[in-house]
Amino acid sequence: xxxxxxDAMGGDFAPREIVAGGLCSVKEDGIPxxxxxxxxxxxxxxxxxxPAWHSLPLKIVHMPLAIGMGDxxxxxxxxxxxxxxxxxxxxxRDGFCDAVISAGNxxxxxxxxxxxxxxxxxxxxxxxxxxxxxxxxPTIALDLGANADCKPINLFQFAQLGVxxxxxxxxxxxxxxxxxxxxxxxxxxxxxxxxAFKLLExxxxxxxxxxxxxxxxxxxxxxxxxxxxxxxxxxxxxxxTAALCGDSKMRSMFESVKHGxxxxxxxxxxxxxxxxxxxxxxIVRAVRFATKTSCTKDLATFG
Amino acid sequence: xxxxxxDAMGGDFAPREIVAGGLCSVKEDGIPxxxxxxxxxxxxxxxxxxPAWHSLPLKIVHMPLAIGMGDxxxxxxxxxxxxxxxxxxxxxRDGFCDAVISAGNxxxxxxxxxxxxxxxxxxxxxxxxxxxxxxxxPTIALDLGANADCKPINLFQFAQLGVxxxxxxxxxxxxxxxxxxxxxxxxxxxxxxxxAFKLLExxxxxxxxxxxxxxxxxxxxxxxxxxxxxxxxxxxxxxxTAALCGDSKMRSMFESVKHGxxxxxxxxxxxxxxxxxxxxxxIVRAVRFATKTSCTKDLATFG
Numbered sequence: 001x002x003x004x005x006x007d008a009m010g011g012d013f014a015p016r017e018i019v020a021g022g023l024c025s026v027k028e029d030g031i032p033x034x035x036x037x038x039x040x041x042x043x044x045x046x047x048x049x050x051p052a053w054h055s056l057p058l059k060i061v062h063m064p065l066a067i068g069m070g071d072x073x074x075x076x077x078x079x080x081x082x083x084x085x086x087x088x089x090x091x092x093r094d095g096f097c098d099a100v101i102s103a104g105n106x107x108x109x110x111x112x113x114x115x116x117x118x119x120x121x122x123x124x125x126x127x128x129x130x131x132x133x134x135x136x137x138p139t140i141a142l143d144l145g146a147n148a149d150c151k152p153i154n155l156f157q158f159a160q161l162g163v164x165x166x167x168x169x170x171x172x173x174x175x176x177x178x179x180x181x182x183x184x185x186x187x188x189x190x191x192x193x194x195x196a197f198k199l200l201e202x203x204x205x206x207x208x209x210x211x212x213x214x215x216x217x218x219x220x221x222x223x224x225x226x227x228x229x230x231x232x233x234x235x236x237x238x239x240x241t242a243a244l245c246g247d248s249k250m251r252s253m254f255e256s257v258k259h260g261x262x263x264x265x266x267x268x269x270x271x272x273x274x275x276x277x278x279x280x281x282x283i284v285r286a287v288r289f290a291t292k293t294s295c296t297k298d299l300a301t302f303g
Numbered sequence: 304x305x306x307x308x309x310d311a312m313g314g315d316f317a318p319r320e321i322v323a324g325g326l327c328s329v330k331e332d333g334i335p336x337x338x339x340x341x342x343x344x345x346x347x348x349x350x351x352x353x354p355a356w357h358s359l360p361l362k363i364v365h366m367p368l369a370i371g372m373g374d375x376x377x378x379x380x381x382x383x384x385x386x387x388x389x390x391x392x393x394x395x396r397d398g399f400c401d402a403v404i405s406a407g408n409x410x411x412x413x414x415x416x417x418x419x420x421x422x423x424x425x426x427x428x429x430x431x432x433x434x435x436x437x438x439x440x441p442t443i444a445l446d447l448g449a450n451a452d453c454k455p456i457n458l459f460q461f462a463q464l465g466v467x468x469x470x471x472x473x474x475x476x477x478x479x480x481x482x483x484x485x486x487x488x489x490x491x492x493x494x495x496x497x498x499a500f501k502l503l504e505x506x507x508x509x510x511x512x513x514x515x516x517x518x519x520x521x522x523x524x525x526x527x528x529x530x531x532x533x534x535x536x537x538x539x540x541x542x543x544t545a546a547l548c549g550d551s552k553m554r555s556m557f558e559s560v561k562h563g564x565x566x567x568x569x570x571x572x573x574x575x576x577x578x579x580x581x582x583x584x585x586i587v588r589a590v591r592f593a594t595k596t597s598c599t600k601d602l603a604t605f606g
Contacts, residue, residue: 241540
């Protein structure tokens, strides 16, 4: 049985909402968890919600320190070895846990993943990967924010990571890859996109070419590749519009791709980075996501 | 009375939809127009729609050539002096017309505006400017696609152009400027955004800081500044979501900011670049937009 490590002290509403979400996952989904954080604080929260939590497959691993949202990521990871984040990531590195979730300082989570777990071979920069909603099914999108500045080779590698994920996890044969651009014609795009286009059209992948946001919603491609800055704008614009939209079909389309976090593809173990504003329900979703070996179920809920 | 020049041969559905839209503008809104294009072709279209068009304030200016969507912009503008686009832009330069609209090759329209009309003093790169919808009122956004690659100084100048437009046309006192980023905290963003942030926080403008898409929808700022690549992703994601959204309130929110084109700010005359896929209704909107000296009416339709 997979055990999920949770950074209980990371997030705008940590530790309370994180711990509450973890407890809910154990009780509702029966997923064994290890909560990394201040033992006294975490125990008090668990006791306040359900004093019978001791009988559940839930373990607290004491870590006296916490990394703050404003801490400098690399410095914090190096100097706070016994922080909740570093402890949780180390537990995955050492094989005690199978995946780690943090809603804390995302730069620090990235840094911890890189330093402790390490990159996959041939990958220079890991990418935050998630699902963008679509009319018939969701689309795998990366990078959604880990790398605000990218080189063409990074986008090329994101395509490789996305294709692998689409095949292995989503069971899509020969997935179609699109490159986010400001126009669908070849030759459109920033200098970065134009150079990445050349690499992708000569690669051994099923390359569609440039895509615009409407093409993504219309499911022209299975995987969309972009730098972390524009990917973040893309994702957050979809989310913001859906949040203000009274159309229940569209809202449910967006709700159904909510995984409570994005997967950091390109590192050797499963690392999920949740939004800083995560509430208990987001942690429940993130835990479910972390235990998944297939996304076909999600895809089947569409269309 | 202002006369609007229209590039009748530019656009995916030119000349028919462009000419039909122009005719509709003259008849419904009484706006005098000059249609630049092949006289025989344009005359035939006008005759087929309304043989009585001769009595309207509508003039055909014969231009034998047309610039295609695939033509190299700078080369096309230089070599096709008697094209519909160059003729229309020249008429504005020479004072015969007050504004020009083209739905053709947007790079060529940019190039013609730069070469024939010229930039405003202190502006290195003009920016495509439009309105992004919001809960209470629309937000002025630039650049929406003219410059896929920008330097920090370009974003700084876009802020100046946006503030001037907000004050002069939209009658907003001391407009609030936001910088599109992948996080609201200072220090978030690409290298470009981080450098632009420094310039903007030290400028004599009402600078809000970084903004995310939800902040724009929530009207935290009056003007949002971005590079043309991410601005294009922002705009097209809003449009794509709205297009698929069954929520009538949201659809009308998006409909009401449709101007049939974006204004090229930073050149000395009024140039409106419409989408290549423009239909007659889009040209009618673009003509209305071109004659506007105030956007307060649009703003008043909100909230």
